[in-house]
Structure formats: structure tokens, C-alpha cells
Amino acid sequence: MSIEIKNISKQFGEFKALDNINLEVASGELLALLGPSGCGKTSLLRVIAGLETPDDGQILFHGEDATDTHVRERQVGFVFQHYALFRHMTVFENVAFGLRVRPKKTRPSEAEIKKRVHRLLELVQLDWLADRFPAQLSGGQRQRIALARALAVEPRVLLLDEPFGALDTKVRKELRRWLRRLHDEIHVTSVFVTHDQEEALEVADRVVVMNKGKIEQVGTPAEVYDTPASPFVYQFLGDINLFHSRVHDGWAEVAGARITQTDEPNAANATLYVRPHEIDLSRVAAGSSIAGVVSHIRLLGSTVRLEVEVAEHDAVEVELTRERYAEGDWKVGEAVWLNPREAKVYLAG
Numbered sequence: 001m002s003i004e005i006k007n008i009s010k011q012f013g014e015f016k017a018l019d020n021i022n023l024e025v026a027s028g029e030l031l032a033l034l035g036p037s038g039c040g041k042t043s044l045l046r047v048i049a050g051l052e053t054p055d056d057g058q059i060l061f062h063g064e065d066a067t068d069t070h071v072r073e074r075q076v077g078f079v080f081q082h083y084a085l086f087r088h089m090t091v092f093e094n095v096a097f098g099l100r101v102r103p104k105k106t107r108p109s110e111a112e113i114k115k116r117v118h119r120l121l122e123l124v125q126l127d128w129l130a131d132r133f134p135a136q137l138s139g140g141q142r143q144r145i146a147l148a149r150a151l152a153v154e155p156r157v158l159l160l161d162e163p164f165g166a167l168d169t170k171v172r173k174e175l176r177r178w179l180r181r182l183h184d185e186i187h188v189t190s191v192f193v194t195h196d197q198e199e200a201l202e203v204a205d206r207v208v209v210m211n212k213g214k215i216e217q218v219g220t221p222a223e224v225y226d227t228p229a230s231p232f233v234y235q236f237l238g239d240i241n242l243f244h245s246r247v248h249d250g251w252a253e254v255a256g257a258r259i260t261q262t263d264e265p266n267a268a269n270a271t272l273y274v275r276p277h278e279i280d281l282s283r284v285a286a287g288s289s290i291a292g293v294v295s296h297i298r299l300l301g302s303t304v305r306l307e308v309e310v311a312e313h314d315a316v317e318v319e320l321t322r323e324r325y326a327e328g329d330w331k332v333g334e335a336v337w338l339n340p341r342e343a344k345v346y347l348a349g
């Protein structure tokens, strides 16, 4: 089922939590709402669910105005960061709960409930835990059960609010891959809130980057990462170096080095953003090299981060693969040349 969000605004007292939001979620899509704490992600999710009434705007479900419909009528399934499983019920009963509390007319038979719950437990690959209680499960297992429970009532839309936020990094990474595979199987229209850019880029079909109650950009993971619509998006999606540059003869220059071509007028100031892994190091200067001295070297597992001091500038972070680092055999105190890859430099006027 598709969702259309039209001109939605929501204010809490003086504070504008959502400022004229327009967004379409395609049927069967997995969409991530990504942004820093307080940018309005949860508020938007709650407006979609019907838990929060917008001050302005409309929500359409499958083309029909749902703005004033009650949360129950919207048929949405929820999964929150802090799993809300019933402690005194087994896993089976937790998943069956939404079906059992249905009015008699629409309640499935006991045999049908049994069949459906087992099918869902198989889907989340935890059928073997049906008779356990929540206290006997790991955090990751509980979230998978919470998802099975949300899916039991066959929601038209699934809403997930930082579902893996309380889990440790390794489990979190496993679960997001698992969620992606699960979604590929069931295709329920889903909106997923996260402040973790890696999670959004890995899991979602499209990512909505939010900032201060507004949408900065909507696009596929590759689009938002490779062609950011604003410096905010660029900075939020990964580590960056920021260079203050001046335009000379059609080139943005840093410390006399020509870094990237630009249409900005001569002598204009421009800010350049370059990710640490988009800068290479060399011992020989080229046309676009910036002089520096290696001041720190840190090993980050599969890559190595070098901090390079540049005269009259902030230190620059460079990330090299282990192979590239070993080839160069760089040392602290050594004079080097920084070479930002021109195609990967992001320029904001």
C-alpha cells in the first residue's frame, strides 16, 4: 500500500517538529527516515501511524485520505526500540496476541491461529523458541519476535522506530541484513527510523535525510551518498574533511593547489568537502597536491587512518586500505603530499 504525505506540519508549543513535509512511500517499499536526534523522525512516524495529529497537511493511504482516521483503522504494525513483549506470555502467545483480541467475527479459528503463528515464527527463523518466555531470549531474538508479532495481524504498513537501537553492534549488523532479506520476501510497505547512516544505506530502498523538521533529500542510498543535495547531507552520511578554498582561473584552490574545477567567479570563497578515503598520499607533488606532515596513525581494522597537519589549516584525515598503507610505509613526522580525488570532491559555494 502506498502512503502520501502532503504538507504535514506539527508544532509542539513554539517548536516546529515537522515543517511542511512532502513525501511519497511506494507500495512495497522499505524507506528509511535518517537524521540526527531531534530532527523529527519519530514525530513523522507517529503522524503516519495516527498516534499524533498533524497541525496541517494530509496523509493518504492508497490514495484515500486517512488524516482523521483512528490508529486502529489504519492497520499499521509497529516495532519500537524497546521491545514491548508481554513477559508472562510465551513467544507463541505473544505472536498470537493480535489475532486473539480481534472481535469474534474477524477472529481466526484456533487451528488457523496456530498455523499462522508457526508460519510467522518460521519466517523470523525462531520457530524453535515458541514455548519460551521473553526473559529467556536474547535482545536480538526479542526484536525478531516483536516483528513477528507486528506482522501477525497482516498490517498494511509496517513502522519501525530504531528497532535495533538497543542492541550491540554485531547483532545490529546481523539483524539489519536479516530485515532486508525478510522484506524482500514479504514486501510490506515499511518505514524505518534510524540515526545510523550505515544502517539506512544498507537496508533501505530509499533514504529520506531529515534535518530540523525538514527533508533535505530523498533518494536511493547511492544517490544520497554520491550526489548529496546539501552540505548537511554530505556531512551526515560519512566522515568528511572540510577545506576553505579560493577560486582562481576556474579552479578551487587550497594552499595554491588546484583541487577541482568550478564555475564560481574568480576570488570567490568556496568550501570543499572530501571524505578521508577519497584522498591519496604521495611523496611527490602533483598539480593538485597539498603539502602536509603526518601527525598520527591509527589502525581501524581493514583500513588505516592518518592525520596530516597542513599549514594554516585544520588537520586532514586520510583513510588508506591496509595494502596501500603498507606500500607507502608512511611514518609519523614524515612530509607528504595530499591528493584529493577530483571527481570525489564536493564543492559548496
Ligand code: ATP
Binding pocket: 012, 013, 015, 017, 035, 036, 037, 038, 039, 040, 041, 042, 043, 044, 195
Ligand atoms: P531521536 O532520534 O532523538 O528520537 P527524532 O528525530 O525522532 O529524535 P522526534 O522524537 O520526532 O525526533 O522529536 C522532534 C522534536 O520534537 C524534539 O526536539 C522533541 O523534543 C520534540 N517533541 C517530540 N514530541 C514532543 C511532545 N510530545 N511534546 C513536546 N515536544 C516534543
